[in-house]
Amino acid sequence: MLNDTRLRWLILFVPVAVLGVFFWYGVADSLWKSFASPEIGLQNYAAFLQSPAEMAVLRRTFLVSIGVTAVCLAFGYPYAYLMTVTTARLRTLLMVVVLIPFWTSMMVRTYAWVALLQNNGPLDRVFKSLGIGGLALIGTPGAIMIGITQILMPFMIMSLYANMVRIDRRLLDAADSLGASPAVAFVKVFVPMTVPGVVAGCTLVFVLSLGFYLAPVLLGSPQHAMLSQLIVQQVSQLLDFGRAGAMAGVLLALALSVVALGAVLARPAIERGYGENT
Amino acid sequence: MHNPSQSGASLEISDLSKAYGSFKALDAVSLTARQGEFLSLLGPSGSGKTTTLNMIAGFTSPTSGEIRVDGREISTLPPYRRDIGIVFQHYALFPHLTAAQNIAFPLQRRGMPRRDVAVRVAEALEMVKLDGYGDRYPRQLSGGQQQRVAFARAVVFKPKLLLMDEPLGALDKKLREDLQGEIRRIHRSLGITFVFVTHDQEEALALSDRIAVFNHGRIEQIGTSRELYETPATEFVARFIGEANIFSGTLVRGDAGLALDTPVGLLPVETRLPAGRQASLVVRPERLEIGKAPHAGSDPHVPATVRDVVYLGSNRRIEIVFDDGRTGIIRGSGRGTDVGAGERIDIRWSIADGYVVPFSSSQTGDGHGS
Numbered sequence: 001m002l003n004d005t006r007l008r009w010l011i012l013f014v015p016v017a018v019l020g021v022f023f024w025y026g027v028a029d030s031l032w033k034s035f036a037s038p039e040i041g042l043q044n045y046a047a048f049l050q051s052p053a054e055m056a057v058l059r060r061t062f063l064v065s066i067g068v069t070a071v072c073l074a075f076g077y078p079y080a081y082l083m084t085v086t087t088a089r090l091r092t093l094l095m096v097v098v099l100i101p102f103w104t105s106m107m108v109r110t111y112a113w114v115a116l117l118q119n120n121g122p123l124d125r126v127f128k129s130l131g132i133g134g135l136a137l138i139g140t141p142g143a144i145m146i147g148i149t150q151i152l153m154p155f156m157i158m159s160l161y162a163n164m165v166r167i168d169r170r171l172l173d174a175a176d177s178l179g180a181s182p183a184v185a186f187v188k189v190f191v192p193m194t195v196p197g198v199v200a201g202c203t204l205v206f207v208l209s210l211g212f213y214l215a216p217v218l219l220g221s222p223q224h225a226m227l228s229q230l231i232v233q234q235v236s237q238l239l240d241f242g243r244a245g246a247m248a249g250v251l252l253a254l255a256l257s258v259v260a261l262g263a264v265l266a267r268p269a270i271e272r273g274y275g276e277n278t
Numbered sequence: 279m280h281n282p283s284q285s286g287a288s289l290e291i292s293d294l295s296k297a298y299g300s301f302k303a304l305d306a307v308s309l310t311a312r313q314g315e316f317l318s319l320l321g322p323s324g325s326g327k328t329t330t331l332n333m334i335a336g337f338t339s340p341t342s343g344e345i346r347v348d349g350r351e352i353s354t355l356p357p358y359r360r361d362i363g364i365v366f367q368h369y370a371l372f373p374h375l376t377a378a379q380n381i382a383f384p385l386q387r388r389g390m391p392r393r394d395v396a397v398r399v400a401e402a403l404e405m406v407k408l409d410g411y412g413d414r415y416p417r418q419l420s421g422g423q424q425q426r427v428a429f430a431r432a433v434v435f436k437p438k439l440l441l442m443d444e445p446l447g448a449l450d451k452k453l454r455e456d457l458q459g460e461i462r463r464i465h466r467s468l469g470i471t472f473v474f475v476t477h478d479q480e481e482a483l484a485l486s487d488r489i490a491v492f493n494h495g496r497i498e499q500i501g502t503s504r505e506l507y508e509t510p511a512t513e514f515v516a517r518f519i520g521e522a523n524i525f526s527g528t529l530v531r532g533d534a535g536l537a538l539d540t541p542v543g544l545l546p547v548e549t550r551l552p553a554g555r556q557a558s559l560v561v562r563p564e565r566l567e568i569g570k571a572p573h574a575g576s577d578p579h580v581p582a583t584v585r586d587v588v589y590l591g592s593n594r595r596i597e598i599v600f601d602d603g604r605t606g607i608i609r610g611s612g613r614g615t616d617v618g619a620g621e622r623i624d625i626r627w628s629i630a631d632g633y634v635v636p637f638s639s640s641q642t643g644d645g646h647g648s
Binding site for chain 1: 336356362416
C-alpha cells in the first residue's frame with residue numbers, strides 16, 4: 001500500500017503535469033519571448049505602451065469588460081435573487097433557462113447574434129419600423145458587449161446564486177423584528193451579505209471578458225478591435241511573438257490585479273464567516 | 279430606571295389556529311400573559327409552541343383567532359411595526375456587523391440620534407456583561423457571548439414584550455444554567471413581559487412564572503411550575519413535567535371510598551371524578567416509600583421488583599417494575615432506599631400524594647422532555 005502522502009502527490013501529479021505542459025509552459029514561453037524576442041529587454045512593452053493606437057485598444061478592452069461586468073451584475077443580481085425566493089418549480093425553470101445556452105456552443109451563439117444584429121437583420125428592421133434608422137449594432141463595441149454578456153451571464157448568475165442561497169433567511173426575519181421594513185432589511189442586511197458573491201461573479205466575468213476573441217472578431221470590426229484580436233494579428237500575420245507576448249503579459253497583469261482586488265474585497269466577508277474561502 | 283409594572287405589555291391570544299391544508303398546527307389556542315410575566319410555552323417538537331411564537335412575532339399569519347398586545351389587535355401588523363423583541367434560536371446575529379452595530383441596528387431603524395445610540399449600546403453591552411466586546415464580529419464571539427448580544431439587541435429598543443425561541447438550546451449545560459440565572463435577573467430588572475419557548479421542562483420550571491404546556495397543537499394546561507407538577511390536568515402533563523408513576527384503570531366505589539381498579543390492584547384514591555370513569559393515577563417518585571413487607575394499613579400500596587438503583591449523592595433513583603410489566607421510578611434517600619436490583623419490595627404512598635387525571639388515549643411518545 002502506498003502511504004497517504006505519496007498517494008496524494010501521485011494524484012496531484014497528473015493534473016499538475018497536464019497544466020504544466022499545456023498551460024504553464026505556453027504562458028511562460030509567451031512571457032519569456034516578451035522580454036527576450038528579438039533581444040533581451042523591455043522594448044516590446046515600451047513599444048506597446050507608447051503606441052496610441054494600441055493603447056486605445058487596451059482601453060476599449062478594459063471598458064468593454066467593465067461594461068459587460070456591469071450589465072451582467074445589473075441583470076444577474078435580480079435574476080439570482082428571484083431564484084432564491086421563488087417556488088422550487090420556477091427555480092428549476094429559471095436554472096434551465098440559464099444553463100441551456102450555457103451548454104450550447106459559443107460559436108453557434110455568437111453567429112446567432114451576427115444574424116440578429118446585422119444590417120437589415122431582425123433587430124435593425126424593428127428599429128427601422130419604429131422610425132429609428134441607422135442603429136445597426138454590428139461592428140460596434142455595443143455588439144461585442146451584447147455577445148460577451150450573453151455568454152458570461154451564467155457565470156455571474158451562478159456565482160450570485162451560490163452565495164445568496166446560503167444566506168440564512170432568519171437574518172431577514174431578525175431585521176424585520178428589529179424594525180426594518182423589507183426594503184431596508186434588503187439593503188442593510190441582504191445586500192452586504194451578497195458582497196462575496198458579487199465580488200466572485202464580477203471577478204470571473206471581468207477576467208473572462210478581457211480575453212474574449214470570438215465575439216469581437218464576429219460582432220466587432222477592425223476599427224473597434226479588442227486586445228485579443230491584436231495579439232492574434234501579431235502572432236499570425238506579423239509573426240512578432242515578442243510584441244504579442246508583451247500584450248498578453250499586460251492583459252495577464254490586468255487580470256491578476258483584478259483577481260487580487262477581488263480577494264481583498266472578499267476578505268472581510270471570509271473573516272466574518274459569510275464568504276467562501278477561495 | 280423605570281417602573282417595572284409599567285414597562286411590560288399584556289398578551290392575550292384567543293382561539294388562535296393555524297392550518298396547513300388539513301393539518302392543524304395550532305388548534306384554537308387561547309392564553310394570556312400578564313404585564314411583566316415570564317410565560318413559557320413548553321412542549322415537544324411539533325406541538326405548536328413555535329407556531330404560536332411565530333404568529334405573535336408576525337412571521338406566520340394565523341388561519342383564525344386574535345392576538346392582542348395591551349388590548350390592541352396586532353395580527354394584521356407587519357413584524358417591523360409590532361415593536362416586539364425576539365431572541366432567535368440560533369441568535370440570527372448579522373455576521374457583517376460588529377456586536378455594537380448589531381445592537382445599534384434597532385435603534386438606528388427608529389431614527390435615534392447617533393450619540394444616543396452609542397449611549398444605549400454601551401448600556402446594553404454592560405447589561406449583558408460584554409463591555410469591551412462591542413468591536414468584535416459575531417464570528418469572533420463564543421456561543422454564550424453571541425447569545426448575550428442577541429439578547430441585548432432584542433431588548434435595547436425597550437420593547438414591552440420579548441419572545442425567545444429556544445434561546446439556550448445550542449449551549450452546553452453549564453453555560454445554559456448560568457444564562458438562565460441571568461435571564462431571570464434581567465427579566466426582573468426590565469420588568470417586560472417574556473414569552474419563552476422551550477422543549478426543556480427543567481428550563482421552563484426554573485425560569486417561568488407560569489408555563490403553558492403544548493401538545494398536538496393544543497394547550498394541555500397553563501399554570502405555575504408547582505401546579506403543573508403537583509396537580510397536572512392530564513396524563514401528558516404529568517409525564518412531560520418531571521417524572522411520574524402512572525397507574526391507569528377504572529374508578530370504582532368500594533367500602534372505604536373511591537378506588538382505582540388497575541392491573542396491579544385496587545388503589546384507594548381521592549378525586550372529584552365520578553365512579554365508573556376511566557382515569558389515571560399519578561404519583562411522583564419522591565412521594566413513594568419502600569417497604570420490605572406488604573403494607574398492613576389503609577394507604578395504597580403495590581408490590582414491585584427493583585430493576586436498577588442509581589446512586590446520585592443526595593438521593594437515589596430506583597427503577598422498579600410492577601407486576602403488570604410497567605415501569606416506575608422512586609427517588610429518595612435514607613435507609614429505606616437501601617435496596618438492590620432484583621429485590622422484591624412493596625411501595626406505598628399517602629392517599630393525598632396520589633393525583634387522579636382523566637384517562638386520555640392519545641399520548642405523545644416523546645414523553646420526557648429533556
